[in-house]
Amino acid sequence: MLQIALVQMRVIPGFPDRNTETMLQYIAEARERNADLVIFPEMAIPGYLLGDTWEQPSFLEDCVACGEEIVAASRGITVMFGNVAVDWTKKNNDGRVRKYNAFFTAQDGRLIAPDDMPYPFAIKTLMPNYREFDDTRHFFSLQKLARELGVTPESMIAPVRFTVRGQSYAVGCLLCEDGWSDDYELSPMEILCKKTQPDFFVNISSSPYTLGKNAKRHRVFSRLAKDAGVPLLYVNNVGVQNNGKTVYTFDGANAAYDAEGTLRAAGVPYAQKLQIFKLETLHDQKPVAPPEESETAHIFRALSYGVRLFLESIRMNRVVIGVSGGIDSAVTAALYARVLPPEDLLLVNMPSVHNSETTKSLAQQLAENLGCRYAVVSIQPSVDLTIRQLETVPVKNYFDDTISQFRVSSFAAENIQARDRSARVLAALAATFGGGFTCNANKAETTVGYSTLYGDQSGFLAALADLWKYQVYDLARYLNEEIYKREVIPQATIDIVPSAELSEQQDVDKGQGDPLVYPYHDYLFRAFVERWQKATPQDILAWYAAGTLEKNIGCAEGLVAKLFPTPKTFIDDLERWWNQFSGLAVAKRIQAPPILAVSRRAFGFDHREAQNGPYYTRKYKALKAKLLGE
Numbered sequence: 001m002l003q004i005a006l007v008q009m010r011v012i013p014g015f016p017d018r019n020t021e022t023m024l025q026y027i028a029e030a031r032e033r034n035a036d037l038v039i040f041p042e043m044a045i046p047g048y049l050l051g052d053t054w055e056q057p058s059f060l061e062d063c064v065a066c067g068e069e070i071v072a073a074s075r076g077i078t079v080m081f082g083n084v085a086v087d088w089t090k091k092n093n094d095g096r097v098r099k100y101n102a103f104f105t106a107q108d109g110r111l112i113a114p115d116d117m118p119y120p121f122a123i124k125t126l127m128p129n130y131r132e133f134d135d136t137r138h139f140f141s142l143q144k145l146a147r148e149l150g151v152t153p154e155s156m157i158a159p160v161r162f163t164v165r166g167q168s169y170a171v172g173c174l175l176c177e178d179g180w181s182d183d184y185e186l187s188p189m190e191i192l193c194k195k196t197q198p199d200f201f202v203n204i205s206s207s208p209y210t211l212g213k214n215a216k217r218h219r220v221f222s223r224l225a226k227d228a229g230v231p232l233l234y235v236n237n238v239g240v241q242n243n244g245k246t247v248y249t250f251d252g253a254n255a256a257y258d259a260e261g262t263l264r265a266a267g268v269p270y271a272q273k274l275q276i277f278k279l280e281t282l283h284d285q286k287p288v289a290p291p292e293e294s295e296t297a298h299i300f301r302a303l304s305y306g307v308r309l310f311l312e313s314i315r316m317n318r319v320v321i322g323v324s325g326g327i328d329s330a331v332t333a334a335l336y337a338r339v340l341p342p343e344d345l346l347l348v349n350m351p352s353v354h355n356s357e358t359t360k361s362l363a364q365q366l367a368e369n370l371g372c373r374y375a376v377v378s379i380q381p382s383v384d385l386t387i388r389q390l391e392t393v394p395v396k397n398y399f400d401d402t403i404s405q406f407r408v409s410s411f412a413a414e415n416i417q418a419r420d421r422s423a424r425v426l427a428a429l430a431a432t433f434g435g436g437f438t439c440n441a442n443k444a445e446t447t448v449g450y451s452t453l454y455g456d457q458s459g460f461l462a463a464l465a466d467l468w469k470y471q472v473y474d475l476a477r478y479l480n481e482e483i484y485k486r487e488v489i490p491q492a493t494i495d496i497v498p499s500a501e502l503s504e505q506q507d508v509d510k511g512q513g514d515p516l517v518y519p520y521h522d523y524l525f526r527a528f529v530e531r532w533q534k535a536t537p538q539d540i541l542a543w544y545a546a547g548t549l550e551k552n553i554g555c556a557e558g559l560v561a562k563l564f565p566t567p568k569t570f571i572d573d574l575e576r577w578w579n580q581f582s583g584l585a586v587a588k589r590i591q592a593p594p595i596l597a598v599s600r601r602a603f604g605f606d607h608r609e610a611q612n613g614p615y616y617t618r619k620y621k622a623l624k625a626k627l628l629g630e
Contacts, residue, residue: 002164002279004233005035008252008267011206011237012313013047016059020045020066023081026274027073035077035276036164041204041237042082042176043101045070048206049241049248054138055096060086067104074106078162081106082175082204084139085121092140100124101139103173103204105160114173115158115196118149122160124175125153125188132208132243132597132606135177143186157191159198172198176205179224179234193228200231200279207236208248209302210600211295218255218263218290226261231282233257238270240309245604247461247596249306258283263290270305296478299471299598300335306596307463308339316460318344318435322426323366325349325359326498328440330366330489331472332464334479336438337488342372346433349376350421352383354503362493369488375429379420386416410503418455426458436460439593444469444516446592446603447525448577449585457592465595466602468526469498469518520563521577523555528581530601537578538620544570545627567627575616582614 085102111120225232254267367374439459497513564570
């Protein structure tokens with residue numbers, strides 16, 4: 001019987017030496033536990049999201065050398081693993097050295113090549129270039145190689161064959177996307193089944209976590225195993241990787257499906273583990289039911305894991321959080337308090353004349369509940385000084401030889417307050433405290449730029465910026481009820497109206513808050529960003545005219561008519577926020593901190609955008625004119 005070990009390991013991106021050391025330890029453990037075959041994830045040696053580190057020849061040399069160490073360690077055991085493969089004699093289309101995303105199989109100190117393959121490794125066939133993926137920028141696909149050699153991809157997709165204790169096995173080797181072939185022109189798995197029915201399939205992946213992805217993967221891979229009629233093994237890494245602007249968690253979720261597509265073994269999310277089972281008796285193991293957890297439970301686990309590992313990766317041990325008494329900063333603080341010891345967490349309330357006693361009290365209560373450091377730094381003296389300086393400074397006008405002075409508007413005064421809090425107080429405190437300060441923005445605010453550049457849209461990480469406002473509220477309740485099991489985030493913080501408290505018109509005690517009506521705008525903005533076929537004003541207005549808007553975007557039924565009594569009020573609101581989303585908000589997002597991703601479309605490198613300004617299609621303009629009777 002073939003005893004197989006699936007390794008759910010943490011891959012540290014850009015550190016092949018550390019990853020190789022981890023792999024060698026797992027190989028030794030697998031050998032000690034009498035495993036015949038040990039399987040590691042895709043790109044287990046270098047990591048996956050590396051940016052243009054892929055274009056450093058010395059780094060590639062190191063990865064290749066590390067791979068040779070793994071091959072040498074395969075004495076008495078078969079090892080499958082992912083690594084970059086380099087053909088120094090050939091070039092990619094960009095003129096740089098040829099690189100492949102490769103699946104290696106080693107046994108007794110040597111590599112085993114797939115049938116009909118010119119290299120001693122399998123090559124990734126399908127290259128994703130959507131969301132955070134940019135594979136064709138760096139890697140040469142099997143499809144390209146086949147064209148170069150004048151053959152078909154089908155002729156090169158073949159199993160790897162090896163023998164263990166006299167028993168021969170043919171294995172279908174798939175790299176991540178090769179198992180998600182529904183929208184591609186060919187299916188590597190179907191080709192393998194038609195050519196030579198493998199004894200089992202192995203899909204090694206480096207697949208970032210997003211909400212709902214595991215459930216979809218389970219459906220897809222269960223169907224693939226059942227259709228093929230042989231077991232399918234899925235191996236993914238854990239850890240955190242990023243592409244600069246967007247930070248992704250990897251939850252592992254290793255899985256073994258029998259020939260009927262039943263899940264028989266599964267990895268614990270975000271945990272490193274070596275899991276062993278016998279291939280021939282896999283179907284005898286008790287079926288594993290996918291965990292039934294709430295969306296908020298998934299969000300908390302991803303965020304807390306991501307924050308902890310991101311802090312570790314940037315070597316930051318202390319964090320400063322500006323707390324206003326509102327929901328976003330309270331959830332951010334409660335989240336970080338699960339990651340850092342209380343002495344390394346500093347909460348700061350920075351009131352002006354516009355901050356109510358209610359919110360100031362709630363900020364202090366939050367700090368008391370969390371048992372961490374707390375300080376109050378009033379910004380009013382420095383704000384007054386800035387305004388006084390600006391309004392009294394003489395401005396020499398050389399075009400007409402006159403002197404003028406500025407008048408600070410209420411809007412400019414709001415921005416001065418926001419920037420004073422972040423650029424002055426939080427930045428200085430973080431430097432003094434020996435850490436960094438957070439950005440507390442949510443996704444609705446980020447979508448339309450309801451924030452101040454260099455002000456509250458500053459910080460080293462925006463942990464909540466991929467959560468809509470309703471998800472922030474859900475997370476607040478979850479933290480109280482399930483994580484802390486007491487009221488850490490004050491109930492009054494959850495109950496009060498969301499408000500920036502930057503002017504007299506934003507008095508929470510009078511119920512005056514943000515211009516965003518989150519129960520509607522969360523869903524409108526989500527349609528702009530997260531739909532696979534992204535919605536534009538043309539789509540929104542067509543759904544509004546047809547009476548299907550609420551159904552299409554997912555907000556409460558009857559809400560649109562309640563908020564917008566006439567087509568004009570609806571259109572004015574739509575255009576206000578579309579102009580923001582496509583206009584200045586783009587510039588703000590480009591300069592915003594990295595975002596910790598949990599959704600299918602996180603800002604940064606996932607939702608890619610250019611500063612082109614808002615555009616309205618001709619169909620939109622015609623429908624608008626019709627609705628307004630013009």
